[in-house]
Amino acid sequence: MSTAVVAAGGGHVEAAGAHAHAETNTGISHVKLAMWAFLSSECLFFGAFISTYLIYRGRDRAALESAGIADGDLEKIFDIPFTSSTSFVLLMSSLTMVLALAAIQRADHRGTRIWLAATAVFGLVFIAAQVYEFTNFYREGIRLQTGLFGPTFYVMTGLHGAHVTVGIFWLLQLLYRSLQGQLGPEHAEAVEVAGLYWHVVDIVWIVIFTVIYLVPYS
Amino acid sequence: MTTVEQALGAGAHPSGVLARPTKTTGAFSWFTPVDHKRSGILYGATALVFFIIAGLEALLIRMQLVGPDQTVLSAKVYNQMFTMHGTTMVFLVGMPMAVAFGNYFLPLMIGARDVAFPRINMLGYWVFLFGGIFMYSSFLWSSAPDGGWFGYAPLTSQPLSSGSLPGYGPDFWTVGLIFMGIGSVTSALNFIVTTLNMRAPGMTLLKMPVFVWMIFVIAFLTLFAMPPVTAALIQVYMDRNFGTHFFNADLANGIGSDPLLYQHLFWLFGHPEVYILILPGMGIVSEILPVFSRKPLFGARVVVFSGIAIGFVGWGVWAHHMYATGLGPAALTGVGVATMAIGVPTGVKIFNWLGTVWGGAVRLKTPMLFSLGFIAMFTLGGLSGVMHSIVPSNSQQTDTYFIVAHFHYVLFGGLIFAFFGGFYYWWPKMFGHFLDERLGKINFWLMLIGFNMTFGPMHLVGLRGMPRRTYTYGEGFGWETLNQIETVGGFIIALSALVFVVNIAVSAKKRELAGDDPWDGRTLEWSIPSPPPVYNFATIPEVHSFDDFWHQKYTEDDEGRLVKLPRGASAADTHAEEHAEHIHLPSPSFWPFVLALGLPIMGYGFVFKAWWVLGLGVFVLMFGLTAWAIEPHTAEEDH
Ligand SMILES: [Cu+2]
Numbered sequence: 001m002s003t004a005v006v007a008a009g010g011g012h013v014e015a016a017g018a019h020a021h022a023e024t025n026t027g028i029s030h031v032k033l034a035m036w037a038f039l040s041s042e043c044l045f046f047g048a049f050i051s052t053y054l055i056y057r058g059r060d061r062a063a064l065e066s067a068g069i070a071d072g073d074l075e076k077i078f079d080i081p082f083t084s085s086t087s088f089v090l091l092m093s094s095l096t097m098v099l100a101l102a103a104i105q106r107a108d109h110r111g112t113r114i115w116l117a118a119t120a121v122f123g124l125v126f127i128a129a130q131v132y133e134f135t136n137f138y139r140e141g142i143r144l145q146t147g148l149f150g151p152t153f154y155v156m157t158g159l160h161g162a163h164v165t166v167g168i169f170w171l172l173q174l175l176y177r178s179l180q181g182q183l184g185p186e187h188a189e190a191v192e193v194a195g196l197y198w199h200v201v202d203i204v205w206i207v208i209f210t211v212i213y214l215v216p217y218s
Numbered sequence: 219m220t221t222v223e224q225a226l227g228a229g230a231h232p233s234g235v236l237a238r239p240t241k242t243t244g245a246f247s248w249f250t251p252v253d254h255k256r257s258g259i260l261y262g263a264t265a266l267v268f269f270i271i272a273g274l275e276a277l278l279i280r281m282q283l284v285g286p287d288q289t290v291l292s293a294k295v296y297n298q299m300f301t302m303h304g305t306t307m308v309f310l311v312g313m314p315m316a317v318a319f320g321n322y323f324l325p326l327m328i329g330a331r332d333v334a335f336p337r338i339n340m341l342g343y344w345v346f347l348f349g350g351i352f353m354y355s356s357f358l359w360s361s362a363p364d365g366g367w368f369g370y371a372p373l374t375s376q377p378l379s380s381g382s383l384p385g386y387g388p389d390f391w392t393v394g395l396i397f398m399g400i401g402s403v404t405s406a407l408n409f410i411v412t413t414l415n416m417r418a419p420g421m422t423l424l425k426m427p428v429f430v431w432m433i434f435v436i437a438f439l440t441l442f443a444m445p446p447v448t449a450a451l452i453q454v455y456m457d458r459n460f461g462t463h464f465f466n467a468d469l470a471n472g473i474g475s476d477p478l479l480y481q482h483l484f485w486l487f488g489h490p491e492v493y494i495l496i497l498p499g500m501g502i503v504s505e506i507l508p509v510f511s512r513k514p515l516f517g518a519r520v521v522v523f524s525g526i527a528i529g530f531v532g533w534g535v536w537a538h539h540m541y542a543t544g545l546g547p548a549a550l551t552g553v554g555v556a557t558m559a560i561g562v563p564t565g566v567k568i569f570n571w572l573g574t575v576w577g578g579a580v581r582l583k584t585p586m587l588f589s590l591g592f593i594a595m596f597t598l599g600g601l602s603g604v605m606h607s608i609v610p611s612n613s614q615q616t617d618t619y620f621i622v623a624h625f626h627y628v629l630f631g632g633l634i635f636a637f638f639g640g641f642y643y644w645w646p647k648m649f650g651h652f653l654d655e656r657l658g659k660i661n662f663w664l665m666l667i668g669f670n671m672t673f674g675p676m677h678l679v680g681l682r683g684m685p686r687r688t689y690t691y692g693e694g695f696g697w698e699t700l701n702q703i704e705t706v707g708g709f710i711i712a713l714s715a716l717v718f719v720v721n722i723a724v725s726a727k728k729r730e731l732a733g734d735d736p737w738d739g740r741t742l743e744w745s746i747p748s749p750p751p752v753y754n755f756a757t758i759p760e761v762h763s764f765d766d767f768w769h770q771k772y773t774e775d776d777e778g779r780l781v782k783l784p785r786g787a788s789a790a791d792t793h794a795e796e797h798a799e800h801i802h803l804p805s806p807s808f809w810p811f812v813l814a815l816g817l818p819i820m821g822y823g824f825v826f827k828a829w830w831v832l833g834l835g836v837f838v839l840m841f842g843l844t845a846w847a848i849e850p851h852t853a854e855e856d857h
Contacts, residue, residue: 024415030334033414034407041403041441048449048483052464055479060463062472144460148475151462155452173847 035193039200042163046204049156050211058218060147067146074149074217077140079133086129087209090164093122094202097195104178107185113178116191119198120171123164130161153212160208163201170194252336252806253752258322259648260343261314268310268350270719273712275303280672280708283701286693296689297364298387302354304367305391308491309398310350312629313440315637316498317342317405320433322648324409326743326750327427329418329759334411337807337846338404344814345401352818353394356386363391366687368488371450371465371480375457388458389825392451397817399444399451406440409433418742420761424519427741427765431522432501435529436494442533443494447487450480459827478543485536493532495629496596497525499636500567503589506643507571509737510586511578512780514765517570524563524570531560541612550609557607561600568597583737584658588639591666595631599624602677617687620680626673638665638718645725646732650748654728657721664714671707675700740768807849813842 026033061071069077096118103111134154144154174194177183183190251257279299282290291299325333333339356362364387365374374388413434417426426434453464467475500521508515515521537545537553545553571593580586602624606612615621638661645653679700684691691697735744742759743750745767763769772780816839823832 025417026414028415030411030415034335034411037407037410037441038403041445044442045445045449048446052449052453052479052483056475059474059476060472063468064472066471144456145462147473148463151453151456151464155456155462159452173844177848 029189031193032189032196035196039196042200043204046156046160046208049152049159050207053152053156053211054215056148056152057215060149061218063147064149067143068141069146071218077137077142078213079136080213082129083133083209083213086126087205089122089129090126090202090205093119093126094199096122097198101188101191101195104183104185104188104191109178109183112183112191113175116171116175116178120168120175123168123171123198127161127164127168130157149217156208157212160201160205163204167194167198167201170197247806252340254321254325254333254336254339255648255750255752257336257339257343258318258320261321261346262318264343264347264350265311265315265318268306269315270715271354272303272306272311273715275299275306277708277712279303280705282689283691284705285698285701286691288690291689293689294364297366297687298362300687301363301366301387301391305353305363305395306350307629308367308495309395309402310346310353312495312633313398313402314346316433316436316495317346317402319429319498319502319637319640319644320409321405323644323743324412324430324433325416326647326746326754327430327741328413328416328421329742329755329761330412330416331754331758332416333408334415335404335408337810339408340807341810341814342401342404342408344811345397345404345817348814348818349394349397349401352397352821353390356390359386361385361387361390363387363394365391368484369451369454370477370484371454371457372467372477375454375465375480377458377461377466381458386825389455390821392455392458393821393824396448396451397821399448400817402440403444406437409437410441413437418755418759418761421766424522425761425764425766427501428504428515428518428521428525429498429501432497432504432525435525436497439490439494439497439529439532443487443490446483450483450487453483454480455824459824478540481540481543482536485539486533488539489536490529490532492625492628493528495633497528499592499596499633500525502636502640502643503571503592505741506585506589506639507574508765509643509739510581510583510589511575512581512738513574513578514740514768515570516573516576518764521567521570524566527563528560531556531563535560538607538612541609542616554607554609558604561604561607564600568593568600583642584653584655584662585639585643585737587659587662588635588642591662592632592635592639595627595635595666595669599627599629599631603628615680617685618680619676619684619686622686623673623676623680626669626676630673631669635665638662641718643737644743646736647743647748647750649726650732651725651729652732652736653725654721654730657717657724661714661717661721664710664717668707668710668712668714672704672711673707675703675707679704738771740765742767745770807846809842809846809849811842813839813846816840816842 024030024033064074065071096115100112100115100119103109103115137153142150142153144150171194174183174191177187177190248256248260251260276299278291279296282288282296282299321333321339325331353363363369364385365383369388369391374383374391376382378384378386378389413426413430417423453462456462457464457466463473463475465475465477465480467473467477504515504518504521535553535557537549538557541550541553571589575590602620606615606621606624642653642658645651679697680686682696684695684697732748734747736748737744742761745759746755759766771783773783775781816835816837818835819838820832820835823829823835
């Protein structure tokens with residue numbers, strides 16, 4: 001699925017160039033409309049994994065126990081203050097994304113570059129934290145094969161991380177274009193569409209965070 | 219990249235517009251087309267090749283089943299044949315053929331010069347082609363998918379080492395289907411945006427032709443149906459290759475995973491998929507019937523709203539594929555009622571079509587024959603479908619040939635008949651010449667007879683208990699004669715398809731020119747030359763009504779009789795834009811091809827767990843993507 005994201009990402013360039021001035025029936029540009037439609041599809045994609053997690057939640061008690069994770073241990077392995085902080089970083093990246101858009105709309109190139117870079121860095125911090133958390137969980141005995149928590153957790157959060165990574169590449173590409181002087185205020189929509197993607201990936205994380213860390217497992 | 223743009227003054231000869239003929243002709247240009255009509259032809263031609271392959275697989279199945287205890291195919295190869303037949307027909311024929319017609323005709327019917335994303339459109343095509351080749355390459359490892367087109371877990375999800383499906387079949391299947399899903403989502407996005415954003419002035423949503431509506435509806439269905447199955451496929455892949463337990467319950471070790479979850483995720487896609495397949499067929503016959511009856515589509519809005527209703531209710535009935543799994547009476551009642559209810563909008567459409575033909579000046583040309591065949595065969599399939607919605611009856615029929623009969627009446631008698639009708643109807647527009655009418659009629663009658671001989675007896679043999687997906691049967695069940703008839707019928711269908719292929723060749727040689735409007739059509743595609751110029755419309759039409767082109771040609775006198783308007787006197791001509799305008803055409807690009815090429819390479823990496831191959835695929839994909847993203851664009855130079 002992430003390839004399709006990238007494809008849509010390629011498309012924004014396509015239409016930003018070729019159709020930016022074309023009138024559309026809805027008044028919404030092709031790219032933005034396509035991104036909205038695509039993101040609705042993404043919601044169902046994550047919805048399927050979140051449902052799988054919720055349906056399977058607690059159905060592997062004995063398996064977790066034989067892996068040395070007794071009832072209630074999982075909640076101890078979760079480092080909620082840590083994960084909350086990294087989630088906060090991700091949420092702040094949505095703010096910087098909005099600031100980047102505001103900057104490019106008023107042709108503030110320096111601001112655009114700063115905020116795009118900040119968004120990408122916040123994304124990177126989130127990914128680094130995810131790598132740290134995965135390592136930590138692995139040390140505590142939660143493998144990909146451990147019960148049902150292992151696969152549902154790693155696959156769902158891993159795919160989310162992959163989406164964040166795609167977003168980071170996208171931001172870096174915009175930053176590169178800006179540094180080359182090829183991202184003027186007339187391309188504000190390119191930033192806006194990347195922002196739509198970024199915000200939805202953030203929102204998906206809020207749901208995943210709630211479901212995994214705040215809803216008790218069992 | 220230079221700008222493909224020329225000022226076109228009013229009355230200028232259209233042939234002056236093609237600024238770069240060297241780039242848009244020749245064999246090589248087919249690798250880089252951005253013209254939606256060429257994409258359409260590529261989609262259609264490829265789907266036709268896969269149609270023939272799937273047909274050959276079906277013939278092998280029929281040869282195996284011609285009598286009891288046959289040994290034409292081994293059990294394993296038989297499993298591969300029915301799996302690949304189903305998978306091919308659904309993902310490599312049904313969906314892409316609808317995309318082919320949609321690509322070619324949706325922009326023409328809404329008065330657009332282009333689709334919204336021509337290059338993403340081509341990306342979708344390459345992903346589909348490479349996905350198909352990738353899946354068929356599994357035969358090289360004698361590992362063709364063999365778990366059925368539905369790929370039920372845990373049959374498909376058991377680990378490679380200990381599973382009941384040895385080889386890489388399910389891996390090729392899961393990875394290949396994920397690719398096909400990516401391809402169909404890209405074309406769905408393209409259709410949605412094109413329909414919403416690029417209609418000609420005056421063409422409100424309810425003035426759109428029914429075919430456009432149906433493509434629009436299935437684009438949304440595709441968008442929402444692919445994600446759940448993609449998730450399920452990823453989970454099956456993980457189970458098989460990484461020892462996870464998404465669907466492999468291991469109760470001894472306290473892992474209570476639920477194989478039913480797979481069925482839910484699959485049919486949450488699988489049932490809407492049925493409508494993704496049939497609605498374009500309904501759209502095509504809704505275009506053909508009015509033209510060959512010389513009457514407007516009876517209750518056109520009702521047909522549109524029924525299509526939308528089917529699209530919505532279609533989300534609430536998936537569990538009728540799971541009656542035998544013990545969901546409990548409450549769930550079964552709800553799903554059963556919803557399934558019966560979905561028969562209502564479908565039935566409404568059938569009466570709309572009949573009402574269109576009724577009292578019309580019917581011309582029994584080949585497209586019309588196929589459309590009438592569609593109504594009859596689809597109605598039969600619909601009736602057995604309503605039988606399935608009844609839970610106790612379904613429990614008797616499930617997994618028998620009765621089901622096979624049902625969905626072939628709906629999908630072959632429905633969809634494939636509509637596609638053939640569409641071929642004969644639109645061929646003159648696409649290639650400028652007719653398909654031969656005599657061969658066409660032979661094509662139709664052979665198909666109708668062969669089809670009913672093949673699938674009609676399956677009802678009986680199914681009610682007599684013959685199970686589907688079983689590679690052979692013993693003597694004395696009363697199945698022999700019926701199976702022989704079915705096999706003969708199968709070969710008659712094959713003969714009919716051969717007649718069609720011959721017809722393509724014969725007609726191309728004969729080149730009986732059709733002109734712009736050979737059938738006295740009603741929709742905008744008939745208002746432009748055949749084949750259409752690359753920019754479609756020299757002047758963007760202005761639309762005033764449903765069936766606008768018809769109303770440009772005809773009006774009614776006081777007694778309601780048709781009166782032909784003199785050419786040039788119609789409203790659209792007088793209102794034609796007279797100022798010069800720019801025609802933007804997208805530039806060709808090679809990068810969608812490169813990007814898509816990365817996917818099958820990644821696929822082999824996934825299947826064989828060869829991570830360097832996966833890395834190579836990712837590299838190719840990223841390379842194509844980056845080059846695509848930084849490629850200069852046509853419009854940037856004229857700003
Ligand atoms: Cu169904």
